Amino acid sequence: MNDFVDDLLAIASNDAPSLRTAEFPVSAHAITTWCAEIGDDNPLYSPDRAEDQIAPMAMLQTWAAPRTRAGKNRHPTVHARVREAARAHGLSSIVATNYELELHNDLKVNDLVTEHCWVHEVSDVKTTALGEGHFVTIAFALTNQDGTEIGTVRARTFYYRPRDGAQSPTRAAVVDERDSPETIRLTRTMVVAGALASNDHEPVHHDHDVAHSQGLPDIIVSIITSAGLVCAYSRRHWGIEHPRHLEMRLAAPAFPGDDLILSGQTEGNVNVAPAIRVRAEHARGLHASGVVASAPAGEVSRAET
Numbered sequence: 001m002n003d004f005v006d007d008l009l010a011i012a013s014n015d016a017p018s019l020r021t022a023e024f025p026v027s028a029h030a031i032t033t034w035c036a037e038i039g040d041d042n043p044l045y046s047p048d049r050a051e052d053q054i055a056p057m058a059m060l061q062t063w064a065a066p067r068t069r070a071g072k073n074r075h076p077t078v079h080a081r082v083r084e085a086a087r088a089h090g091l092s093s094i095v096a097t098n099y100e101l102e103l104h105n106d107l108k109v110n111d112l113v114t115e116h117c118w119v120h121e122v123s124d125v126k127t128t129a130l131g132e133g134h135f136v137t138i139a140f141a142l143t144n145q146d147g148t149e150i151g152t153v154r155a156r157t158f159y160y161r162p163r164d165g166a167q168s169p170t171r172a173a174v175v176d177e178r179d180s181p182e183t184i185r186l187t188r189t190m191v192v193a194g195a196l197a198s199n200d201h202e203p204v205h206h207d208h209d210v211a212h213s214q215g216l217p218d219i220i221v222s223i224i225t226s227a228g229l230v231c232a233y234s235r236r237h238w239g240i241e242h243p244r245h246l247e248m249r250l251a252a253p254a255f256p257g258d259d260l261i262l263s264g265q266t267e268g269n270v271n272v273a274p275a276i277r278v279r280a281e282h283a284r285g286l287h288a289s290g291v292v293a294s295a296p297a298g299e300v301s302r303a304e305t
Contacts, residue, residue, distance in 0.1 A: 004089040004134060008122050011081055018078050021114045022064045023071050028109045030062070031055050034197040037190055038225060040232035044242055055107040057243050058228040060142060061153050062199040063107070064115035078117045078138055079157075086159035091133045093214035094204065096223035096250055098137075098156035102296045103244040104149050112145040120154060130215050133160025155223070162215040181263045182233055186221060188256035194225035220253040226288050230278050233262040234292040238276045241294070245275075248290030258282040267291055 028047050035045050035056065044054045055063070066072040072080070083094065107113065120139035125132060140153040195205035200222045203210035211219045227248055234240040254260060260280050267275040275293035279286065 004085060004091065005122050007085040007089070008082060008119050008136065011078065011085070011119055018117045019114065020064050020066075020075055020077070020117065022112055023067050026055050026063055026107050026109055026111045026113065028053055030197065030199075031059065031109070034059060034194070034228070037193040037197050038228045038232060039184070040228060040235075042232070042235055042241070051109055053109045054242070055109075055111075056228065056231065057101050057103040057151070057246065058224060058231050059198060060101055060103065060107075060151050061140060061155070061224065063113040064142065065199045067199060078119060079155075082119065082136055082138065082159070086133075090161050091159040093131065093133075093160050093162050094202065095130065095158050095160075095214070095220070095253065096155065097135065097158050098154075098250070099223050099227055099246065099248045099290075100154040101151065101227065101246040102153075103151040104296055105144070105151070106242075107144065107150055113150065114143050114145075116141040116143075121156075126158075128158065128160070129163075130158070131160040131163045133158055162213070181261045182237060184229060184260045184262065186254055186256055186258045186260055188219075191219055191221050191225070191256050194228070195222040198222065198224045198228075200224055216253060216255075218255040218257075220255060221287075223248075223250060226250065226254070226280065229260065230262065230280060230288065230290060231292055233280075234264065234276050234278060237262075238264055238266075238274070238292075240274055240276060240292055243292050243294065245293040245296050246290060248288055250288050251286040252282070252284045254280075254282055254287045258287075260287060267293075 031045055032047050045056055047053055065077060117140050121137040123135040126135060135156055135158050137154055137156045142150040144150055192206040204214060205219055205222045208219055227246055231243045234243060260282055262280050264276045264278040267277045275291055277291050280288040
């Protein structure tokens, strides 16, 4: 699979960074729809604020992605080109693994986002329970129409060839109770609508047959939806009113019908910049873990480890 790495390095060198300006401005409708689907009732994201309505940090990656067929054909995303290269080398399946977000300035309704995007890192060949492939990290730097830095994204994804007969574990025992947890039932509607409302059209989030062909028993929750659920939980239970930093790692995928149990604990000196370590678990174990903070990473006071 070294040829695959060479192809990605060619993408990185020939088009680094890729520059794209959104086809449409930040939309009140998109913000409101997405928040409604994942259950985030933060007043900062409410349409009642009119032109002062703010976009959630978890939606950073969605705005500059092409939304029309012409836009996709005219300027495919770096992710789409990596996906095409992966398929050409027999790596037909995909699953997100890590997500890092930094929000430096707020995005408001009618802002127009420009995205710089590049292949940041490609791993050697790795073998997992799902199959053999490569972890690829794609990085984004986002600005608004005035050239103001909005934030950054780093998304790590596993592109792999499914193992014959590979299946994720079936649902098992209930997760042990934790202090002050919140349980969220993941409905099929939430999984599908959460992905589509954030402009994530990967079939594994809404097409059961595609998910099954990748060794999964059902469609899976998108990483943007998981990020939104974690951020919303941190506000409701820990007072992180407007998250500006997220480091999140995915473990076992989450499926429709799962009860996702979220819990957290303080991380570092909350009097400097509140930071919460959050865990999201279901019947098969850990789904996601990470740190949510009210300030970018450089401003967060961390506990000694």
